[in-house]
Amino acid sequence: MRIAILGxxxxxxxAVLERLAGEGHELLVVHRGEHEPAGLVDVEHAHVDRNDGTALAAALKPFDxxxxxxxxxxxxxxxxxxxxxxxxxxxxxxxxSCDVYRAYDGLHSERTTxxxxxTEESPLRTRRFVDGPKYENLEMEERYLPRGATVLRLGAVYGEHDYQQRFEFVLRRVRAGRSRIPIGSGQFLFSRVYVGDVAAAVSLALSGDHRGxxxxxxxxxxxxxxLLAEQILAAAxxxxxxxxxxxxxxxxxxLSLTGALSQDLLLDSSKARAVLGWSPVDPVETLRTSVRWYLxxxxxxxxxxxxxxxxxxx
Structure with a gap:
């Protein structure tokens, strides 16, 4: 399949690029050219501002x-x-992302909502992000779903090449040789997913018919x-x-996420398993592998x- 990847x-x-290339698809990666790290899979690139519809259409047309x-x-x-x-x-x-749910707004406004x-039927946010139009997944979903897209809502993604460094709250202290780490009540639930398992979900979405x-x-x-902190320490x-x-x-x-928070962000992924046939490979092993990469x-x-x-x- 000829697949264009934006970003x-x-x-x-x-991770998506590596997965789809490994499956033998013909790929075009569209990006501004600001991030071309060593070790990327060798596929065709188009350097263009993806927000410029005219330029993007011109870049995609020859690839079809x-x-x-x-x-x-x-x-x-x-x-x-x-x-x-x-x-x-x-x-x-x-x-x-799970930030489209009302619960995300509840968490950030210190309410339990x-x-x-x-589930995918849980209420969505009515309040939009206040820092302007730069980042708002609700807007993106409102465009894509009516066009028949499969939209994948992710939790906290971790793994190789994670520029957010999801486990740094523990690992920066491990690298420094700290013997004691302060921690709060530690009961916050925030669903996670390994980046390679996200790539697998994308592949399954492309191979099936799950429009809209x-x-x-x-x-x-x-x-x-x-418990997550304990698991990270064990893996390290x-x-x-x-x-x-x-x-x-x-x-x-x-360490604020280890404290008592107003609203959990725990997601149900049963639809992914039933509709896509998706399941994570091995969360114990992917956490261990990821911790090694972070270190x-x-x-x-x-x-x-x-x-x-x-x-x-x-």
Missing amino acids: GTRFIGR PEALVDISGMNAVAADAALEAVGSSVKLVAIS DAVPL EAINVVEPATAPYR DASDVELVKVRDDLLPAD ENPPADASGDFSADDAVLA
């Missing part, structure tokens, strides 16, 4: 895609440009944050590090300041 050089896009996977369509402008650039026969898959787990469907893609079991061979329970109001800022690839701006830890542990 295929970083994290999720890179049968399918389009939108990794970077984060708002109405981006979605409209992509949809204007392809014909109605092109199969569409778009990456979204919804029972969990969240939104589908949660997360691991079926979710460890609360204290640092089980001797002590997690010290402290008052939530004393937690260092980067070998620390962020360039990793902080070595643990004064907030020392103050609360004193």
Whole structure:
């Protein structure tokens, strides 16, 4: 299949690119050319602003895609440009997030709004993001779903090439040789998914007929944050590090998710299993593999300041 990927050089896009290339598809990666890291799969690239519908259409026309996977369509402008650039026969898959649910707004406004787990029928946010049009998955979904796209709603994605460094709240302390880490109540539930399993879901969405469907893609079991911290420590061979329970109001800022939060973001992925035939490969092994990658690839701006830890542990 000829597949155009909008944003295929970083994290999720890179995993999708590797998966689809391995399956033998003919691929075109469309991006601005700002991120072309070493080791990318050797496929055709088009350097263009994906938000410029005219330029995007011109880049896609010679390739004549049968399918389009939108990794970077984060708002109405981006979605409209992509949809204007392809014909109605092109199969569409778009990456979204659990931030479309009302529960996400509840979490960020310190309210409990919804029972969990969240299904695809759970209420969506009515309040839009206030920092302008740069990032709003609700807008993207409103464009793609009526066009028959399969929209994949992800939880917290972790794994190789994760520029958000999801496990850094523990691992920066492990790298520094800290023997004690402050932690809050640790009961927050935030569904996660390994980046390679996201790529598998994209592949399944492309191979089936799930037009106009939104589908949660997360691991079926979710460890609360204290247990997650313990699992990360075990995977890092640092089980001797002590997690010290402290008052939530004393937690260092980067440990805030280990405190008591108003609303869980626990998603139900049964539809992904029933409709796509998707399931994660092995969450225990993918967490272990990911922790090794994180340890070998620390962020360039990793902080070595643990004064907030020392103050609360004193």
